[in-house]
Amino acid sequence: METAEIARRFLTFFENNGHTVVPSASLVADDPTLLFVPAGMVPFKPYFLEQATPPYDRATSVQKCIRTNDIEEVGKTSRHATFFQMLGNFSFGDYFKEQAIPLAWKLVTDPVAEGGFGIDPDRLWVTVYLDDDEAEAIWRDKVGVSPDRIQRRDMEDNFWSMGVPGPCGPCSEIFYDRGPEHGAEGGPVADEDRYVEIWNLVFMQFERGEGGTKKGYPILGDLPSKNIDTGLGLERLASLLQGVDNIYETDTLGRILQRAAHLTGVAYGTNPRADVSLRVIADHVRSATMLVADGVKPGNEKGGYVLRRILRRSIRNLRLLSGDESFHMHDLTETAISVMSEQYPELRANADQIHGVIDAEEKNFADTLRSGTTLFNRAAERTKAAGSTGFSGADAFQLHDTYGFPIDLTLEMAAEQGLTVDEDAFRRLMQGQKDAAKADAKAKKIGNADVSTYARLLERSGPTDFLGYTETEGEATVLGLVVNGEDATIARAGDKVELVLDRTPFYAESGGQLADKGTVTIDGRGVVDIDDVQKPIAGLFAHRGTVRSGEVVVDDTVHAAIDTGRRGSVSRSHSATHLIHSALRNALGPSAGQAGSENQPGRLRFDFTAGKALTGDQLVHVEEEVNTVLAEDIEVRYHETTLDNALAMGALAMFGEKYGDTVRMVEMSDYSRELCGGTHVGATGQLGLVKLLGESSVGSGVRRVEALVGIDAFRRLSTESALVGQLSEQLKTPREDLPQRIDTMVSRLRAAEKEIEKLRAAQVLQAADGLAKGAHDIGSVRVVAHRAPDGTGPDDLRTLALDVRGRLGEDHPVAVAIVAVPKDRPVVVVAVNKTGQAAGLKAGDLVGVAARALGGGGGGKADVAQGGGTDASAVDAALRAVEQRVSEVP
Missing domain, CATH: 3.30.980.10 (Threonyl-trna Synthetase; Chain A, domain 2)
Known part of the structure; x- marks a missing residue:
């Protein structure tokens, strides 16, 4: 049974049993506490939290989900996936265990010809919460499951909550026995590799308090109404119904994986390491396709960063398998669109945009790989020059964070050069970045508590009636006030306030259009200057501003007027x-x-x-x-x-x-x-x-x-016309001839600059012969330590140092150090001949000594190196430091 048919069959079954079919919400969560939708119940969360009234008592959906906690594990196992689909049925105070359990059993076990999934009841086991006698009795007496295939489990396994105070309740799960070849006898409590969970039924009936996420939190009491929230993993069920071992062999992921295998010339199932790469590619290409289809663009933060990360992991694995720099993402994206478009037709309609985003990111990452490799090589050279075999965690983090260089690529390239990577330091820096991001999010006060303030106002007042298409001002009633993030009944002069009105001519910022500005006047009592209007939750307009004078009170009648010119x-x-x-x-x-x-x-x-x-x-x-x-x-x-x-x-x-x-x-x-x-x-x-x-x-x-x-x-x-007129007058040239006249002037200027550069370079090199003749001996080493004229650039310094070194030949060890101060910042170049290198002199070492004296740093190869600093007064000290280091060489 194909994946699309499984989804269709699920929705049809519950629609026939009185449920409203609700289309999948976007992967981008409306909930400000979430980045993406991680579970099928998330779009219904306001109903479970009683922040909004559901428009239906029963619902069913196939929800697109993304989970990013285990991205590094994707591919290493056959279970982890970034994108997945959750089949679910929901009740909002309508029915409870006595109906939810039999409905689930009927759909799972009814013959295919009768609309079910046709799974053999003898291969099914169920679990219930420790003290949930009611659920066990329904499974045993009403459904007919043998008592020896009903197992009880503790809070960690069979009790559900959102991980924060709010609704919670016991669970009951259905497991499928894959057979003795997959593990030990004894049901889910004995072996969850053999007994695979396919459906989780959550009986949401309690309210939990603060505490642990899995267990250990207090139960505060009963919810006003009992709700049902169920989840059945579409990909996992598909693997069972299609008779394959894992989700990567199903009709959706399997086709993408096999296409990747064909493109790279690597057969799946022949090499464990290659299999991991193929699974990463299949999962990440599908995930990226679905994210881009929901409007996510690659970037360096939030959802864009997640998308960029999974795209680059897939591109990197493609190149590892193919051994070249071929571009394969367009082909694989087309396969993903093809296999998913039966369920999501918008993929085909938006194919051009999806391809455009993913193709561009592949090209961009190809450039990143080239530049990142150069940066890696420089860092590796510094590491070796310092006599170390450990690539620093800071360098690895910079490559990852600034240039998007994957850590696994850094590890591999380091190993090729005989270097290890300080992964612990890298992980600490990554964790520090995550902690900083969490702290920033907390500081911005985006969480359930803040959203619930607006949700209560919406529940109390209903959605704001927008008049702005036809009216620019009008009478309204103040339904709510928010001051410092909290409900308020009054706001006085000087207060920053948010007003919720029953009707408004003010446009709230959305669709790229900035919000209206204007005034809200309270007859005879005050004025509020409105400088922004936002929709903190759908349907509610929050008019943000400052009370200019007087006061505003809930239930006031006000006159709202926008700035019509703006x-x-x-x-x-x-x-x-x-x-x-x-x-x-x-x-x-x-x-x-x-x-x-x-x-x-x-x-x-x-x-x-x-x-x-x-x-x-x-x-x-x-x-x-x-x-x-x-x-x-x-x-x-x-x-x-x-x-x-x-x-x-x-x-x-x-x-x-x-x-x-x-x-x-x-x-x-x-x-x-x-x-x-x-x-x-x-x-x-x-x-x-x-x-x-x-x-x-x-x-x-x-x-x-x-x-x-x-x-x-x-x-x-x-x-612009005035500027063109001035140019025309100054250059004594008609307007229409200005481009040619300016082009001629620029060409002459560039030619003059090149000639000046040649003369300056020749002037610098004229000093080479005198510097070579003035070399002095420090032990067996012939040394030139010279300060060039200020303004001499790094390139000229390098040319001069190499010229002097060449004039001194190879009969003796030679070290040439030249310093200049272009643009108030000293630069030092050191050159050492082959004889000097054989004697133990290293240009990178000598330039480091000089650069530290100048208050900076630098490095390079053994024959020539460059550095710089900030202290222009320390040039002589830097040259003496080089001479001192030369004297220490045996």
């Missing part, structure tokens, strides 16, 4: 982003999908997916096309419709964005149709003018254009 300017920018998006797609094709935007008064930035920079001609064409649409003064129309209908009409849905069943479509004739909740102009002519400022890279596979709109664009053009 709104108009922001709306023009937002409409311009839609036009620029369409023009970019016309120029680059449908792969140029939106990757972010920000609409400010008179100014915008628009991020889009692209593998390379736009040419100057393309930028000119995009700008001209947008302004042509402005000149046509096309009406901007808005209407609400269903998501399916909007997509059928050709509307663009923003990549990775979440939409409800009803959407708002903004259209500008046939030129632009997008799903958008922002505010816009009435006709394109109201934008006046759009001026592109330029284009740049903002990340792997993502480019950015910035633009000015309206009067701001006019002012820019006016300023």
Whole structure:
């Protein structure tokens, strides 16, 4: 039974038993305490916490999940995976154990022809919590499971909570016996390799307090209602129903793995080490595909860092297996899209964007590998020059943290050079970084306690009614106040406050559009200046500002008014982003999908997916096309419709964005149709003018254009015109001839600079003969210790030192040390001939002595090395230090 059929069968079964089918939420969690969704119940968490009222009593879903705690273990075992899917059925105070247990058993054991999974009941075992007599009785008496296949387990195994105070309850799990060839007899308590858990039924009925995460916490009492939360791992069940040993041999992961094996020429099952790499590739390519499809972009923090990490692990393993620098990710991503698109059709619809992001990251990492290898080699040289065989944990951490160099690659390359890596120090630095990130998150007060403040307000007042599409001011009632993160009933002059109103004309920041600003006036009693509006949770507008005068009290009737001039300017920018998006797609094709935007008064930035920079001609064409649409003064129309209908009409849905069943479509004739909740102009002519400022890279596979709109664009053009006029006058050249005139001047300047450089280099080298003749002996070593004229650059110092060394020949050991102070920072270069190296002199050692005297550091090879410092007054001391070290050589 294929994976997609298992999912379909599960949802159909519970839909037929009165459950509402709920589509999978995005992998990117709405919950501010989470980065990604790690379990099937997470989208329903507000209902279990009673922060919101569920719109249904029963629900069922196939939820996409990501768990990142065990990334390093992926591939090493056949159980760990980063991306997985959790089948679940949920009850919110509707039914409990007496229905949940029989439903689970029926679906698992009913014949395939009758809609079940057809698993032999004699191969199933169940576990219950230690004192859960009720669950055991249902399994035994109502379902008919033999008592000798029902086992009791303690809190650590069969009691569930979120790991924090809140709902909790006993569990009952269903296990499948894989047979005696997989382990010992005796049920799950004896061997969980043989007896594999396939379904966990959580009976959420208690409230827990503070304490341990797995056990040891107090039970505070009963919940107001009893709930059901179940989870069945889709991949694990698929491996059982498809008769394979593990999830990597199923119809989804197995196809990606086999494609990777074909591309790299390595057969799966022939080499344990290669098998680990193939499993890493299969898991990570699928995980990356699903993350990118939900709008995550590779980056250096949060979700972007996780995506970058798994992509680079997969790319690194591909190169280890293939032994070359071939680019395989596009092919593997296509396979992942193919195997998952039956369940998630949006993958095929967004294939161009997914490929664009992943292909760009593969190319970017190829460059990183090259630069990282150079940096590694330099660090390895320093290590060996110091006489050590241990590569420092600090160097390994810098390669990993700054350059994205995988630690496993550092370990492998170090071993090739006979070096070990201080992994303990590396791990400590990594842990320190994680601890700092946690402390930062805590300092920002993002957690359940803070969200619950807004959740209580939402529960009490309901969602905010947004009037801003048609109104710029209006009467409203203050439903809640938040001061210092807590509910309040009054705020006085000078207080920083957040107001929750029943209705508002203020736009809350979203979709790239900045929030409105304005005032909330309390008749006869005070004024609140609003400088920001946010949605801390869906549906609730928090108006953030300062009480300018008087006071504001819950239940006050107020007058809310936005700054209309600012709104108009922001709306023009937002409409311009839609036009620029369409023009970019016309120029680059449908792969140029939106990757972010920000609409400010008179100014915008628009991020889009692209593998390379736009040419100057393309930028000119995009700008001209947008302004042509402005000149046509096309009406901007808005209407609400269903998501399916909007997509059928050709509307663009923003990549990775979440939409409800009803959407708002903004259209500008046939030129632009997008799903958008922002505010816009009435006709394109109201934008006046759009001026592109330029284009740049903002990340792997993502480019950015910035633009000015309206009067701001006019002012820019006016300023540029004035500057061009000044240049034309100063250079006595017509405007149209300025490019050629300036190009000629720049060419002459560069030629003059090159000639000056040649003369200066020749002047420096003129001193070489005199320096060689002035060499003095320290023991058997001929030494030159010289201060060159200040301003002499490092390259000239190096050339001079090598020239002097060459003039002194190989008859005697030679050490040449030359120091100069370019730009107020001393630089030292040391050169040692082969005879000197044989006698024990090392340029890297001598330059280190000099650089330390200068208050800095340096290093290099045995024949030539360079260093520097900060103390320009210590040049003579540095040269004496070199001579002293030479005198110590036997």
